[in-house]
Amino acid sequence: DPLWSRGLGDVYKRQLLISLPDSFQPQLLSNALKSIDTELQIEIGAENVKNPSAVEFAVDWKNPQGHLLNYPNLKAISSYGHGVDNLLSDTKLPQGIPIVRLKDEIMANMMSEYLLAVVLLHRRQLLEYAKNPEFSEWGTNRYHPGNQIGILGLGYLGQASAKVFLKMGFKVSGWSRRLKQIDGISCFSGTKDLAKMLTQTDYLVNLLPNTAFTQDLLNYQCLSTLKRGAYVINVGRGKTLVDEDLITLLDNGHLSGACLDVFRTEPLPSDHQFRNHEKILITPHNSSTTQAESAAPQILENYKRAISGKKLLHLVDMKHGY
Numbered sequence: 001d002p003l004w005s006r007g008l009g010d011v012y013k014r015q016l017l018i019s020l021p022d023s024f025q026p027q028l029l030s031n032a033l034k035s036i037d038t039e040l041q042i043e044i045g046a047e048n049v050k051n052p053s054a055v056e057f058a059v060d061w062k063n064p065q066g067h068l069l070n071y072p073n074l075k076a077i078s079s080y081g082h083g084v085d086n087l088l089s090d091t092k093l094p095q096g097i098p099i100v101r102l103k104d105e106i107m108a109n110m111m112s113e114y115l116l117a118v119v120l121l122h123r124r125q126l127l128e129y130a131k132n133p134e135f136s137e138w139g140t141n142r143y144h145p146g147n148q149i150g151i152l153g154l155g156y157l158g159q160a161s162a163k164v165f166l167k168m169g170f171k172v173s174g175w176s177r178r179l180k181q182i183d184g185i186s187c188f189s190g191t192k193d194l195a196k197m198l199t200q201t202d203y204l205v206n207l208l209p210n211t212a213f214t215q216d217l218l219n220y221q222c223l224s225t226l227k228r229g230a231y232v233i234n235v236g237r238g239k240t241l242v243d244e245d246l247i248t249l250l251d252n253g254h255l256s257g258a259c260l261d262v263f264r265t266e267p268l269p270s271d272h273q274f275r276n277h278e279k280i281l282i283t284p285h286n287s288s289t290t291q292a293e294s295a296a297p298q299i300l301e302n303y304k305r306a307i308s309g310k311k312l313l314h315l316v317d318m319k320h321g322y
Contacts, residue, residue: 015041015054032296057303066092076306085210099316108160111288118259146202153207198225210237211321220245235287238263261287
């Protein structure tokens with residue numbers, strides 16, 4: 001790849017911009033990228049960019065509105081995660097600049113571990129034993145009934161998790177916008193099919209992105225279609241779930257519990273009704289997090305493709321928002 005490029009009359013070295021919150025440890029990503037390609041020119045943080053014309057690729061998450069308009073030679077934007085809704089919340093994104101997202105095996109493994117752990121915790125009632133070792137008679141167990149997993153969202157993470165559940169002997173169904181065919185999984189699509197899947201689901205896993213269609217999808221009507229005693233796991237986006245409707249269905253006994261990793265407001269306010277509910281397990285949006293060393297090769301590949309005009313990996317469909 002050519003090291004030098006020309007823009008707006010100036011000769012400059014191409015730069016890759018990492019614009020991430022400090023909590024994401026952007027320096028780790030920079031180190032991981034440079035360990036692969038020592039010649040890379042990387043700037044961390046928009047405030048440190050001395051020549052905006054040099055920036056041709058940006059790794060972004062959630063930043064002030066319109067900040068990416070400052071780079072006249074920007075060729076592509078990479079979301080630092082599987083989801084892109086935080087990035088797309090910027091209503092002043094540069095027009096016509098492609099956006100890509102990550103599809104990472106390590107992140108998929110982390111998500112699969114989390115989901116399996118949560119289902120088994122509930123199925124074997126282990127949190128109840130943690131509260132009270134005498135939860136069942138000595139030498140016996142109290143097993144939560146039900147073996148049917150229903151996954152909303154059969155993308156990269158959904159399919160990886162489905163395969164893990166299949167190996168553990170669960171029956172697995174999945175719902176997606178477009179009907180898919182996946183070995184061992186009963187696949188559904190469309191509004192009528194969603195209701196059909198829910199009626200047979202014991203453990204509902206939401207992995208859907210935040211889009212106009214998915215907002216408030218898990219409302220009273222939808223959740224009450226689940227089997228009585230079903231358990232809800234939300235690792236997709238907080239805006240998909242109607243908080244008050246979940247509480248109502250937990251309190252009236254239709255749902256046996258819920259594990260929530262994502263919320264409408266994050267961090268979850270200390271006075272939120274979810275905080276002290278005995279049937280809700282809360283985790284701090286850490287079911288699967290981006291690992292710099294694992295993500296770096298994919299980000300570097302897209303950077304090289306972008307500056308050489310080649311087809312990008314994992315291009316976001318702007319119409320559908322993922």
